[in-house]
């Protein structure tokens with residue numbers, strides 16, 4: 001009660017709204033894939049603080065690295081040569097293919113995407129950016145413009161009367177024209193379809209060409225894509241889509257940016273980076289979340305050529321690349337290697353997908369199971385024929401029941417219709433079996 005009172009009086013009121021559960025849970029301890037609430041009850045964490053805890057809560061090796069650095073130095077800013085920063089940049093760059101070798105460190109994914117957008121515009125001297133329906137790229141004003149998932153935008157009235165913050169009208173003079181009346185839901189310039197499974201590749205590419213033909217000038221600055229959509233509900237591109245899209249974007253002078261905030265650091269199992277699963281080479285890669293296993297951190301990695309064009313301006317970030325964050329992130333990279341985290345993500349993720357597919361074939365209300373490695377979405381529908389999204393009340397009932405049985409999962413999708421499973425990547429097959437039993441029971445109870 002006291003906690004709730006503090007939340008009401010002193011916390012960002014949004015926290016009250018987004019609290020996942022009707023009866024909030026207060027966590028005060030974590031270890032690897034487990035969280036404990038203040039009453040000592042243990043939960044299997046299959047959401048990892050929105051796909052952030054990559055190698056495990058309070059992982060002993062990472063905690064030890066943080067402790068070592070805590071006793072050395074916390075902060076200098078990067079106006080001085082900071083060995084922890086330089087060693088980390090070298091180590092991170094060694095995880096990316098040529099020519100992606102220049103690292104900029106930030107404190108979050110939004111900051112990383114904001115910076116990448118600026119770099120794309122300076123490098124190309126163009127302005128327009130294309131993103132996807134269902135995408136999420138951040139919560140700062142600029143990255144909210146990249147984000148198309150409308151619940152994450154703010155209803156600020158614009159001069160045209162459109163209530164969507166990111167209506168291009170807000171940017172009159174820069175964007176030119178107004179698109180909000182034609183397309184009330186999607187006012188960012190985007191392409192593709194939120195339903196990763198519903199169209200063939202040529203239809204998607206057709207939509208992208210249509211976007212170029214109808215709403216984007218012949219030259220663009222950049223194209224942002226999550227290799228697998230996160231908040232959108234683990235939506236995947238059809239095979240070859242990204243390859244063809246990158247080509248179309250580059251023909252129009254744009255650069256291609258892979259937002260690896262959720263998909264990086266081995267989460268997709270088969271590859272260290274999500275883009276590698278699409279056989280493409282981005283011009284910039286943005287990352288955060290799993291990079292620090294819960295410690296605030298983000299990065300943009302790009303080419304020498306793009307970095308050179310950016311060097312014309314002064315760029316400074318007080319906390320980005322701080323010694324504590326770099327020590328943690330460096331240890332995260334070592335731990336991923338030493339613990340076989342990526343391989344585990346592949347093995348356990350494949351097992352979980354196979355078992356979930358069986359449930360999909362059993363239950364009418366599971367419309368789709370998708371994703372890769374430990375980035376998995378389970379789309380809930382009223383029935384398979386209509387594929388109508390399961391309404392929020394029903395989603396919450398199942399979700400809450402799963403939590404009461406001791407498992408935490410996430411929600412997502414443009415209609416809030418997808419359950420998301422993106423755990424710390426140290427989970428085991430036994431954990432998966434436990435979750436499957438719980439999920440089965442929750443669905444059965446809902447249907448009874």
Ligand code: PMP
Pocket residue numbers: 050107108109110111113136137138139226230231259260261262288289
């Ligand atoms: N990109 C993606 C794909 C994300 O999922 C998120 C956060 N959910 C962000 C960017 C923004 O990251 P942050 O919250 O660290 O600013």
